[in-house]
Amino acid sequence: MLLLLCALSDLCGKCFSMEGGVRMNAKRRPILAGNWKMNMTATQARELASKLVPLVSAVKDRDIVLGPPFTSIASVAEIIKGTNIGLSAQNLHWEDKGAFTGEISAEMLLDLGCRYVIIGHSERRQYFSETDDTVNKKVKQALKKGLLPILCVGETLAEREAGKLNEIISRQVTGGLKDISAGDMEKVVIAYEPVWAIGTGKTATPEQAQAVHAYIRSRIAAGDAAVAAALRILYGGSVKAANAAQLFDKPDIDGGLIGGASLVAEEFMAICRAAERR
C-alpha cells in the first residue's frame, strides 16, 4: 500500500510557500470540537451537555464534538445519545490491553461511544513527555481500532521567533503520520494549535493561522493531492465567539478545537453557529 508520508520526510520545510495552498473543498465538513481538558466532574459534565444539546440541535452541515475527561465520557454519552453531537476522548494508549496501569484503550473508548480521540495535544507533549514517536503509535492504534484521530501540532513562541515554524510543524506532521496509508488518511483530522495561543487569550490572526494550515495542506499534498484536498485541518488556540467567524472564513481552516470557550454552553454554541457561515 502506498505510504503517503514516506515521500514527505525528504522534503525541506522551506520548499513550501506559507501563502496560498489548496482552496477550500466544499466536501470538507467543518468540525467544532470542544476539548474540556481536566475540567468537569461527571455531574458537571452532564449539566453542561444537557444545556448544549438544545442549543446546537439546529446546527447543520458540521460535526459537533465534545471531548470530556475520561471519567465524564459515560455521562456525556448518555445525554448526547441520538443527537447531532459526537464524542471524543482526549488521549488513548497504543496497546490493545494489558498491564498499563492508569491507561485507557481504544476499545474502552469505543465501548462508551467515542468516535474521535485527540492525540498529541501540546499539553501532553509538554507535561507528559509525548514524542512524535508515541503520537504516531497512538494515531496508528486509533485508526486500527476505528477511532478518528485528531492529531495536534503546533509551535512554541520561542520556536516561531527563532524562525523554526515550518521545521517544527513539518516534523510533527511527518512524525505523527509516519507510515499512515492514503486510505487511512481519509479518517485523520489535524488540529493546528500554536502553543503560545492556547489558553492565553492570544489568538493567531486569521492570516497567521491560514498560512500554517495552507502549509500543512501543501505538505500532505506533496504525498497525495486528493488526500490533502479532503483533509480537515482545525485551528485551536483561544477560539472564542468573537473571533471564530474570521478564522473559519479562511479557506484552509475547517473548524476548531476549542478549549476554554467550550466550557461555556452559549459561547460554544455561538462558535458552532459561526462555522455555519462556511
Ligand code: PGA
Ligand atoms: P483554548 O484551548 O481554546 O483554551 O486556548 C485549545 C486547546 O488547547 O485545545
